[in-house]
Amino acid sequence: MTLTEDTRPDGRTDTAEGHGRGTDPTMSATSPERAPDRQLLPTATGAESLAALRGMLHGHRLLTVAAFAVLAGGTAIGLLTAPLLGHIVDLVVEHRGASALTLPLTLLVVVAVARGGAAAVGSTLVARLGETVLATLREQFIERALRLPLDRVEAAGSGDLVSRVTSDVTVIGKSVRQALPEFSRSALTIALTFAGLAVLDWRFLLAALLAAPVQVLSVRWYLRRAAPVYREHRVATGALQHQLLDSVGGVRTVRAFRLNGTHAGLLEKRSEAARDLGLRGIHIVTGFFSRLNLAEFIGLAAMLGTGFVLVDRGAVSIGTATAAALYFHSLFNPINATLYLLDDAQSAGASFARLVGVSNLPAEGADGGHRALADGSVEVTALSHAYGSGAPVLHEVDLRVRGGERVALVGASGAGKTTLAKLIAGVHSPTGGSVALGGVDARELGPAGVRRAVALISQEVHVFAGTLADDLRLARPEAGDEELHAALDRVGALDWAKALPDGLATVVGEGGHRLTVTQAQHLALARLVLADPPIAILDEATADAGSAGARVLEDAAARALEGRTGLLVAHRLPQAAAADRVVVLDQGRVVETGTHEELVAAGGRYADLWAAWSDSRREPGEKVPRPATDADADAGLPVAPTV
Known part of the structure; x- marks a missing residue:
């Protein structure tokens, strides 16, 4: 959600994931040095997976019985082929x-046709049953994943x-x-064939x-x-994708810090790990089938030898x-x-356990109900936070924002701005202190209550596949077209929205009309x-739009707020200059607060940041302007540079 580059004291960057976009490439959470800090989502045990599978099949008992019955019938019919051929030999x-x-x-022709028809119908029923269970599993996984605590x-x-x-x-x-239809047919064939051997003569069964x-x-x-x-291999694949x-x-x-080689090395290391595990799997499969070939030789030799002895003694006919x-x-x-499909079954079982593991996770905390907020105030008291086992990012921060006030959080990279914003938005739970929204403790509101009270917008905006109207209605499903236009x-987006090929009905997102960065924001x-x-809360929401686009979005943000x-x-910093109040953070602490003019005049940390910002925008040879004063403002002189 957030894409700022606040580097934590432990060396990682303070992003929504702590290791996403904007991460210090040398200290990525997926690097070997940081791997122990990752707390992978759980994987279900064998008992939990079986219990989940039974629960999914419980509602489809009729389909399960029908699929098994058709496959069993078709397999039994197919077993008539060998006795018929033996009879022909006699x-x-x-x-x-x-x-x-x-x-x-x-x-023989009737048996072949009946067996083929039953196999086709049975395989279809088994596949339908499998797809139904898979759809249920996907729905449970997505439903739970969307409700997991973000941290x-x-x-x-x-x-x-x-x-x-x-x-x-x-x-x-x-x-x-x-695999599932083939495995079902094969398992039934094996069981019924052994029964057929016993019917022919029990000594053939012993030989087999x-x-x-x-x-x-x-x-x-x-x-x-x-x-x-x-x-x-599943874990290694996840690490590679990460x-x-x-x-x-x-x-x-990565390019800015010239760390292309470092990241290429990390990707190569992850790829090699996944590849080596894949090759180990292939080696195991090869050894497995060499052993199965030996079993076939032993069984067939015993079967032919037994048949020779029994025919020689007149116990059975040549046809038998x-x-x-x-x-x-x-x-x-x-x-x-069947044994080969154990390879697929092992892989599918591992994947099934990983999905069930997430589905079994407890959902986020209970909703505190629709508690009415007294106002839009925010009160942060002794707020502290640390990511995992890392050093604290925030140290007992106190901040009070009045309802309707517009406050800018400013500080150098690593100051803790984004962390503070995410704690207020409920993305993370603080390790110490409290957050109150509208006079109500955030813990009493619950995660859903906090989301109703606070909206967090970052520079990374996802445009969902669908019409522009549907994308907008994610925020308010019951909104009419007039409300969307308003x-x-x-x-300030109505003009370009109307100019789209089909207006609000234009399909955007994946496979649709591509929106620009400014339009997405x-x-x-x-x-x-x-x-x-x-x-x-707007977290660097205009950073990706470029200078001209940023100015447009800053005006749009001001209207939205x-x-x-x-x-x-x-x-x-012009955003901060336009705010009602500026709060300056440094190393996880609030070091200054006041209006833009007050802080520039004070000559402290904010004044240094403002001077550095101004210098970076000044043309060569341009004189350094003196700090703006209240008298300048009264005289109508500009107090912030135009960017």
């Missing part, structure tokens, strides 16, 4: 003639959450569409089971090695021995498919007007 051995083969051959999400890092909602969902979806010890040992060997690798977000999101900072051999041979693909007009300010909170309390994290 007919040939007995020289019954071609006419005797008509019926069994016709039955919990930020502590984990954006890459962890993004990897779960992207790659983990993709892995499960692939398994549902491809000689392969089982090797297969069981192979599976145990595989699972013991594969499960940890897949878990580590580093990509850091590096790409903060590309301007042939059917037994065909049964065992038909087990090759289902057993290999909000746009108030922030206009959109955010119009949402602020529609939401109409008593308190608004009319009638409400405004806190501005000011990086452009």
